[in-house]
Amino acid sequence: MTPFKPENKLDDKSDILQGTLDLMVLKTLDAMGPLHGYGIARRIEQISEDALQINQGTIYASLVRLLQRGWISSEWGASENNRKAKFYSLTKAGKHQLSAETENWERISSIIGRVMALAARR
Amino acid sequence: MTSRLRTLFSRIGSLFSRRASDRDFAAELDSHLALLIEENMRRGMPPDEARRLARLRLGGSAQLQETNRELRGLPALESFLQDCRYAVRTLRKSPGFTAVAILTLALGIGANTAIFSVVYAEVLRPLPYANPGQLVGVFYSKPQENIPPEGFFYGDYLAFREQNHVFSEMAGVVSHSLTFTGHGEPTEVRVLDVTPEFFSLLGVNPLQGRTFVSQDGISGGAPVVIISENLWRGSLGSDPNVVGRSIILDKRLFTVVGVMPADFRFPLITPTQDVWIPLAQDPLFGPWMSRRGGHWLPLIARLKPGVSQAQAQAEMDTFAVNFGKQNPNEDAGATFGVMPLQTEFVGDVRTALFVLLGAVGLLLLIACANIANLLMTRATSRAREMAVRAALGAGRKRIVRQLLTESAVLGLIGGCAGIGLAYWGVTALTHMLPSNLPYAIRVDSGVLVFALVLSVAASFAFGLAPALFSTDFNLQESLKQASGRSGEGSKRRTRRNILAGAEIALATVLLVAASLLIRSFASLTTVSPGFNVEHVSRADVSLPRFQYATQEQWAAFDVDLLRRVQAEPGLSDSALAAPLPMNGTANLAFSIVGAAPPKPGTFLTADWVSVSPGYFHVMEIPLLHGRDFAAQDSFTSAPVTIISESLAHTHFPGEDPLGRKLVSAFPPAPALPREIVGVVADIRDASLAKKPGPMMYVPAAQGPFWGSEIVVRSSLSTSAVAGAIRRDVAQMDKDLPVTDVSSLSDLVDTTIAQPRFRTVLLGLFAALALLLAAAGIFGVISYSVSCRTQEIGIRIALGASPSSVLRLILGESAKIVLVGLAVGVPVALGTARLLSTLLFNVHPADPFTFVAVPVVLACVAVAASYVPTRRAMRVDPLIALRYE
Numbered sequence A: 001m002t003p004f005k006p007e008n009k010l011d012d013k014s015d016i017l018q019g020t021l022d023l024m025v026l027k028t029l030d031a032m033g034p035l036h037g038y039g040i041a042r043r044i045e046q047i048s049e050d051a052l053q054i055n056q057g058t059i060y061a062s063l064v065r066l067l068q069r070g071w072i073s074s075e076w077g078a079s080e081n082n083r084k085a086k087f088y089s090l091t092k093a094g095k096h097q098l099s100a101e102t103e104n105w106e107r108i109s110s111i112i113g114r115v116m117a118l119a120a121r122r
Numbered sequence B: 001m002t003s004r005l006r007t008l009f010s011r012i013g014s015l016f017s018r019r020a021s022d023r024d025f026a027a028e029l030d031s032h033l034a035l036l037i038e039e040n041m042r043r044g045m046p047p048d049e050a051r052r053l054a055r056l057r058l059g060g061s062a063q064l065q066e067t068n069r070e071l072r073g074l075p076a077l078e079s080f081l082q083d084c085r086y087a088v089r090t091l092r093k094s095p096g097f098t099a100v101a102i103l104t105l106a107l108g109i110g111a112n113t114a115i116f117s118v119v120y121a122e123v124l125r126p127l128p129y130a131n132p133g134q135l136v137g138v139f140y141s142k143p144q145e146n147i148p149p150e151g152f153f154y155g156d157y158l159a160f161r162e163q164n165h166v167f168s169e170m171a172g173v174v175s176h177s178l179t180f181t182g183h184g185e186p187t188e189v190r191v192l193d194v195t196p197e198f199f200s201l202l203g204v205n206p207l208q209g210r211t212f213v214s215q216d217g218i219s220g221g222a223p224v225v226i227i228s229e230n231l232w233r234g235s236l237g238s239d240p241n242v243v244g245r246s247i248i249l250d251k252r253l254f255t256v257v258g259v260m261p262a263d264f265r266f267p268l269i270t271p272t273q274d275v276w277i278p279l280a281q282d283p284l285f286g287p288w289m290s291r292r293g294g295h296w297l298p299l300i301a302r303l304k305p306g307v308s309q310a311q312a313q314a315e316m317d318t319f320a321v322n323f324g325k326q327n328p329n330e331d332a333g334a335t336f337g338v339m340p341l342q343t344e345f346v347g348d349v350r351t352a353l354f355v356l357l358g359a360v361g362l363l364l365l366i367a368c369a370n371i372a373n374l375l376m377t378r379a380t381s382r383a384r385e386m387a388v389r390a391a392l393g394a395g396r397k398r399i400v401r402q403l404l405t406e407s408a409v410l411g412l413i414g415g416c417a418g419i420g421l422a423y424w425g426v427t428a429l430t431h432m433l434p435s436n437l438p439y440a441i442r443v444d445s446g447v448l449v450f451a452l453v454l455s456v457a458a459s460f461a462f463g464l465a466p467a468l469f470s471t472d473f474n475l476q477e478s479l480k481q482a483s484g485r486s487g488e489g490s491k492r493r494t495r496r497n498i499l500a501g502a503e504i505a506l507a508t509v510l511l512v513a514a515s516l517l518i519r520s521f522a523s524l525t526t527v528s529p530g531f532n533v534e535h536v537s538r539a540d541v542s543l544p545r546f547q548y549a550t551q552e553q554w555a556a557f558d559v560d561l562l563r564r565v566q567a568e569p570g571l572s573d574s575a576l577a578a579p580l581p582m583n584g585t586a587n588l589a590f591s592i593v594g595a596a597p598p599k600p601g602t603f604l605t606a607d608w609v610s611v612s613p614g615y616f617h618v619m620e621i622p623l624l625h626g627r628d629f630a631a632q633d634s635f636t637s638a639p640v641t642i643i644s645e646s647l648a649h650t651h652f653p654g655e656d657p658l659g660r661k662l663v664s665a666f667p668p669a670p671a672l673p674r675e676i677v678g679v680v681a682d683i684r685d686a687s688l689a690k691k692p693g694p695m696m697y698v699p700a701a702q703g704p705f706w707g708s709e710i711v712v713r714s715s716l717s718t719s720a721v722a723g724a725i726r727r728d729v730a731q732m733d734k735d736l737p738v739t740d741v742s743s744l745s746d747l748v749d750t751t752i753a754q755p756r757f758r759t760v761l762l763g764l765f766a767a768l769a770l771l772l773a774a775a776g777i778f779g780v781i782s783y784s785v786s787c788r789t790q791e792i793g794i795r796i797a798l799g800a801s802p803s804s805v806l807r808l809i810l811g812e813s814a815k816i817v818l819v820g821l822a823v824g825v826p827v828a829l830g831t832a833r834l835l836s837t838l839l840f841n842v843h844p845a846d847p848f849t850f851v852a853v854p855v856v857l858a859c860v861a862v863a864a865s866y867v868p869t870r871r872a873m874r875v876d877p878l879i880a881l882r883y884e
Helices: A015-032 A037-047 A056-069 A092-121 B002-042 B047-058 B061-072 B075-093 B095-124 B154-163 B198-202 B229-233 B309-326 B349-381 B383-391 B396-432 B445-470 B475-480 B490-526 B551-567 B615-619 B645-651 B718-732 B744-751 B753-787 B789-797 B802-838 B847-873 B877-882
Strands: A072-078 A084-090 B135-142 B147-150 B167-181 B187-194 B224-228 B246-249 B252-260 B275-278 B299-303 B335-340 B536-542 B574-578 B587-592 B604-611 B623-626 B640-644 B661-664 B672-680 B695-699 B707-713 B738-743
Touching (some): A015 A037, A015 A056, A015 A072, A015 A092, A037 A056, A037 B002, A056 B002, A056 B061, A084 A092, B002 B061, B075 B095, B075 B396, B095 B445, B095 B753, B135 B309, B154 B309, B167 B198, B224 B229, B224 B246, B229 B252, B299 B309, B349 B383, B349 B445, B349 B490, B349 B753, B349 B802, B383 B396, B396 B753, B445 B490, B490 B753, B490 B802, B490 B847, B536 B718, B551 B707, B551 B718, B574 B615, B640 B645, B640 B661, B645 B695, B707 B718, B718 B738, B744 B753, B753 B847
Parallel strands (some): B187 B275, B224 B252, B604 B695, B640 B672
Antiparallel strands (some): A072 A084, B135 B147, B135 B299, B135 B335, B167 B187, B167 B246, B246 B252, B536 B707, B536 B738, B574 B707, B587 B604, B587 B661, B640 B695
16 A cells, blocks of 8 residues: 555646646636626636536636636735625736637637538538 | 746746735735625625625635736745755754754765865866977887887987978977076976977966076077076065076076966976076087987977867877887887876876865765765655645655755755865865975866855755655654654664665765775885984085086095095994985996897896995895995996895895906996996885886095085084084085985885875874764764664563663674675775785785774774663663653
């Protein structure tokens, strides 16, 4: 019996999933304006019709990455009930990244769509 | 791309605000949790339920914090820093272990650094001239005739300069001593006679004034001189107007045109020089420039850019063939060799220095083995700590990394201590080293880098095995165990015993090397040189050739000086000789009248010495046959010679050599037939290590030199003798320096200075290695006894006698030593062969050494096991069995 557990790495989740979450966060901020972590997580759950019941805490991994890349910025502020919360908003670079990613995503999904349609015809 | 860069900067930046960011994120999580709880309560849940579900939905806060921290900062660097801090804490908690480990490391790394700084300064560091890789020496040799590399003559040099295509510049260099007068006591200075291109070839700049230009090389031109900074600051008192002043060399005025910085030297022939003059201005070699033949001018050259040494050698080979055709008597079969200048300098000392470096490297390995053993002992007591870490989720790699960091911290601290020790060691070494090493030894940046790299390498050497072994255990077993009493099994003991065995093997190699060198040195000091060195003093008097130009003057001076010295009270037993034994040899060709000529291309050679009558009596060299020289053997009478015993045996076997004639001469004098009038016993005139060879003595009156060495056998002290000689010389000519005053035994001593140096050092290293190996055995056997306490208790309880326990423990010790010797002895045999050039009268497989060393090691091992064995014998079975 080996006493050692595998290293606790985030790479256990696939990078694709992480990238997708990042994109969704950006989109949310773009659509909703400045929002705190709870708000972003709640919004993503709502849009996906609760299909994505993620641990809400996982949003913070995305937020840190996006912050480090300079695509969002953060600021402490007051929520609706006058509760202190950290608000995130999209930066100009983030907006730019979002439109580029969206374009990319649409292109990939249309190609995949066409390939799938091709396969279905046979 | 920029986003990645921003990420990197943000990560580095966050290193400085860790705690603040932690608190910030904690606050953020709190507010998120609060919002979730609110939502749940709006849905109608009771507060406890709301809280619990909210927590579940958010996720574990500890995990979130950790993820956040990892994403934010540089986890690798942060964990490394954390490990470093922890390492320092753990080291502080066990001061005994830390002190021993650091001391051992400091010793090993310090010794290595000190020796390396010598090797670096003398052998490895590139020469301090422009583009040193292009510099080569060009020399003449005839390997088939055993003629060692020597120089060319000036005509050859001019021919090479004109005809070659591979060198951008060439220069000739020859060494001489001249008298330096006019500033206090007359002294001798070491002079380098150079062709004018010398300084520009090397690409060095003067401190003041200029270097030579081509006009300076014209014979009959104005005599100019370049002096060293040391001479300027010393004898000339740092005169600010020194350029343009005149100094007197060999009674001639030379104008100073430049001063070279103190660290400039050209150690091809002598380690340092005080003065450089153009070749044309030298009293001896200047006139030789127009003479054909002879091999007195070593040449140096700079390769053209892009030309390799092989290409240059190829061109010189064609020259050799051409010259051989033009001059078959002299040059047929000669080689014109091209060697990198770096290897021409300091040739001798290389082997010895590398041997010392190897020895000190072995010492470090032994030290590392000891520390590895110590670490493994500690690991046993930390087994629970490691198990707990693993249980908490540390990966094996993580724990190994932490342990390696601890080793690295230990290594670096030991390394710093070692560097400090090295500074002291270098100072000590500089005093011990033979004084003819050219370059100053310093602990500079190259050496420090070496020390750093060595510290890190050592950390891995002693840290890797214990780190890997500590993490290789059964988790449940470790957590259940109380302490290490019942032992972790024989696998661990075996590993440590193997390490101790390796130490023994390494120590064997060192001890064998030291023993061989010590025996060799002992032989060297006890070998009889053939003459009696006790109570003999010597001094050198040189005559400036500009003033004393003819042989008659030299002969007259000799006679006068000897008469005066012999008239002094207590100095009646004196004589003149040139050269003195152990102070250089002049090996010249000779032929025997009436004997069959030697094979074409071969020569008979013997060492030539010019002596006054009574020399053999002063030196107590037995006269075996015939007579000594006498006053009647003058410049005008028939030429005579006295030969050594070996010359008589080799060339006149079974017959009486007296009356036969030898033809020889010291060039440029013509070769004359000389009648053999006596045979003397052999002496070792080159060095103590070389066997006596054929020698021919001529009377000083018939072969005078422009200087002689006086030898005096007297009960007076050397300084009293020197004082008397100086007085006599001053009465004859107040500007003559009397130099190289010493006792004859000191002169012989300096010839063995190098062997003494390396023998002492190697002996020291071997002693240290023995000490460390003994400590290693002590540690391992103590550990073994403490592991086997229960087992011993059971044995005694079952009736074993103390002597059988003794045999048990000593048996283990013996096994370690035997295995160590089994590996060490063959390796030592191999390395001994590498040493054979350094050995004198000792065979590399010397039986005494190969018996004595294992015996010594065995005794040391027994001594080191003494205390633990006694402890084992005294084990009280009741107490031993009580602990479970």
